[in-house]
Amino acid sequence: MHDRPNAASDKAVSDKVKTSSVLVVGAGPVGLTLAMDLALRGISVTIVETRSAGEPPSVKCNHVSSRSMEIFRRLGLAQKLRDTGLPADYPNDCSYRTTATGIELSRILIPCRRDRYTATGGPDTDWPTAEPPHRINQIYMEPALFEHAAAINGLQILNRTAFEDFSEGNDGIVATVRNLDTGTASQIHADFIVGCDGARSLVRKAIDANLQGTPIIQRVQSTYIHAPGLIDLMDRPAWMTLALNPRRCGTVVAIDGREKWLIHNHLNREDETFESVDRDASIRAILGVGPDFEYKVLSKEDWVGRRLVADRFRKGRAFICGDAAHLWMPYAGYGMNAGIADATNLAWLLAAYLQGWADVAILDAYEAERLPITEQVSRFAMEMAGKVLSQRRTVPDAIEQPGPEGDAVRKQVGQAAYDLNVQQYCCAGLNFGYFYDRSPIIAYDGAEQPGFTMAEFTPSSTPGCRLPFAKLSDGRPVYDALGPGYTLLRYDPDIAVEPLAEAMRANGVPFAVVDIPAGEVQAAGHKLILARTDQHVAWRGDAIPDDPAPLVGKLLGRAGAPASAPA
CATH class of the missing domain: 3.40.30.120 (Glutaredoxin)
Structure with a gap:
């Protein structure tokens, strides 16, 4: 649950004009990171967020990169994040199997959070950092960010408040926002506005930025389920279990390490829409369970993998970060993590100008630095997506066949899966x-x-x-x-x-x-x-x-x- 960030957290937007140095639209991980970074530098920040205080996010990102953990270390909350998520001793491995409960083909060994600072010998245990990656779902991550924000002076969050539009003048911007409970519209005056408001960003539209690239790479039918009996069917649980078989390839992500799971059904070329695919049959094929296995659907989280980058990240006093600026296949968890990199880049530039020790032209560096690298990293993700999709679509029929022939196929597929995917799950290059x-x-x-x-x-x-x-x-x-x-x-x-x-x-x-x-x-x-x-x-x-x-x-x-x- 989201703790109250401060006394203004759930205050209705009722004043005619509220003043802040920076207005941040959206209180997801990117918006919260930006706001905390600014506030800790002495810059006053207001965040507007449509959700209620305490309303949980969807189960999206499951991986905080090493570079993001370095940022959170600087902000003083790395250990707080380490202390939540999966159980301390739950394996953070990636397991490749015929089904989630079937034969294991290979396994990428990643330390549990208890051993994260001390483990050696793994593909990501010798990285040049004091903060290795952390596997944690967004439903546990966001409350920790909100709680940390509560202790920072100069940061207020206006919940149940929707951004509508803004105008810009010589002395700043004036944004129109609306309280979703009362319907009351009001204005917020700020020096700058930053859109961290996701894929459908209104701030991006307001600055006439256009997403360019590949609109559809793959559709993924994603389902968040409660299945307390599943872990007992897994002989060796993992943070992420990837099922490879000719019927249905999919991914099972452990959310709480006990009974809640996120299942990605990677749709085939012939699957035209989310609705055209039998969700229950697909889930059972990925899990490797029969009709008698019981589970409950908690939510449907279907998504479309894309490679889209905005043609601008800024116009005048307005900026965009995270999904508002770029969307791509979530390989290596680099959607949210790239947004966090955007946020920390922009925070110090804004602070330098607002504190008076840098010229206004320092702000040009944000787009000059982040847009080209975002374009490049998005292509890395797209290239990886193509290889993974090809691997899933060419699983041999003999992979579940008993005997020497099946063993040989499983060994070959397992090694190929390891060699390809260790690059994305232990991606030192993208981090550093x-x-x-x-x-x-x-x-x-x-x-x-x-x-x-x-x-x-x-x-x-x-x-x-x-x-x-x-x-x-x-x-x-x-x-x-x-x-x-x-x-x-x-x-x-x-x-x-x-x-x-x-x-x-x-x-x-x-x-x-x-x-x-x-x-x-x-x-x-x-x-x-x-x-x-x-x-x-x-x-x-x-x-x-x-x-x-x-x-x-x-x-x-x-x-x-x-x-x-x-x-």
């Missing part, structure tokens, strides 16, 4: 490899960022890349030392850095210098790395420039930027 190569506020040095795949990446200090992981002398991860603005990582304590520190202070920039143990310099490649608060490298070198002013100007969006309202 993406970079910004065309940002107006990054000081590039001519070096090319290393390429990455869904599964693989090369740590690099090349500007635009994620700051390479390192540990400080006290054992903390370097990311824990990054401040709210820029942090200079010094790998040689004898290098003078005061000229840059003075230039930053003169502009009011939150700035810190952190010394890194000498043993870490090899991974860095340079003696000085300037990191942004979002962990991306903004500049690197072996000495501070004689005149650091041009560098500081570029980082703050002041290189040739107009001193005017947002364009």
Whole structure:
């Protein structure tokens, strides 16, 4: 259940005008992340949300990526998320079987949350991070986010409130919202508005942004069920069990690790609509159970896999994040996680401008950075979707045949399933490899960022890349030392850095210098790395420039930027 975020959480929208620095439309994981990130930076935020306080979300995302967990660590709620979801000892594995209760073909071993920080030997246990991934359904994740938001000053959530439209002027935006219980319309004045309002985003429509790409890749008939007897039929339960047989291929996701399950029936080409497929027969074929097996449908969560990216992420004082900006097949959980990356990117840029230490042009970096990488990652997801669909559609008839011939088929299919899918469920490249190569506020040095795949990446200090992981002398991860603005990582304590520190202070920039143990310099490649608060490298070198002013100007969006309202 959603705890009350603060005293204003369930207050009716009754005042004629309410004022906030940023208005966020939508209180899902992306909107809440953005709002918390802004509020913790001292920016006042109002969120409007159509759901009632405590109304649960649908059972959508089941995976919080390592990179998202790093963000939640910075926001102070990583452990809170770790402590909820599946039982502490429930296997987070991905199991490939003929049916959910049938013969196991292969298994991707992923540690349970009890062992998440200590496990070794798995495909995602040696990643360069202090925060590995976390398997948790959105119905457990969102209440934790709401509870955390309750303790943050300057953040209010207006439940049962619908956004309708907004107008923009020189001094900000005025949004019209409506209380869904009373029907009363009112206005909210803010400096900026951000649409985190999902696939049918009204904010996206208001800024004339259009989704482009592939509208239909696959239809998935998805059903949330209560089946307390299912776990006893599984000889070795898993977080995700994927059924591969010639009749019906599907996915069974453990929601509570006991009796609630989400079943995805991946429709075949000949299945024209959701309604044309017998839901009950499909569920039983995926589970591998007969007509006497009892279960109850809790909700129908049917969805269409797409690859759609908006042609703009911003217009003037309005921005879009998450599903409002991009939709694709939910492989690797990268719908919600990409939205969380959007949110943390935008939060610090808005705060930099609103706090007065960066030029308005710094806001241009949001679309310049996030739109290209979103386009690229969406293609990774689409390519993976095509391979997985092909695998599901070519399951040999002999896969359930007893004897040596069946054994050989099962071994081949199981290994192929492992090799393909370990890339998406243990996707180090998507977590740590993406970079910004065309940002107006990054000081590039001519070096090319290393390429990455869904599964693989090369740590690099090349500007635009994620700051390479390192540990400080006290054992903390370097990311824990990054401040709210820029942090200079010094790998040689004898290098003078005061000229840059003075230039930053003169502009009011939150700035810190952190010394890194000498043993870490090899991974860095340079003696000085300037990191942004979002962990991306903004500049690197072996000495501070004689005149650091041009560098500081570029980082703050002041290189040739107009001193005017947002364009």
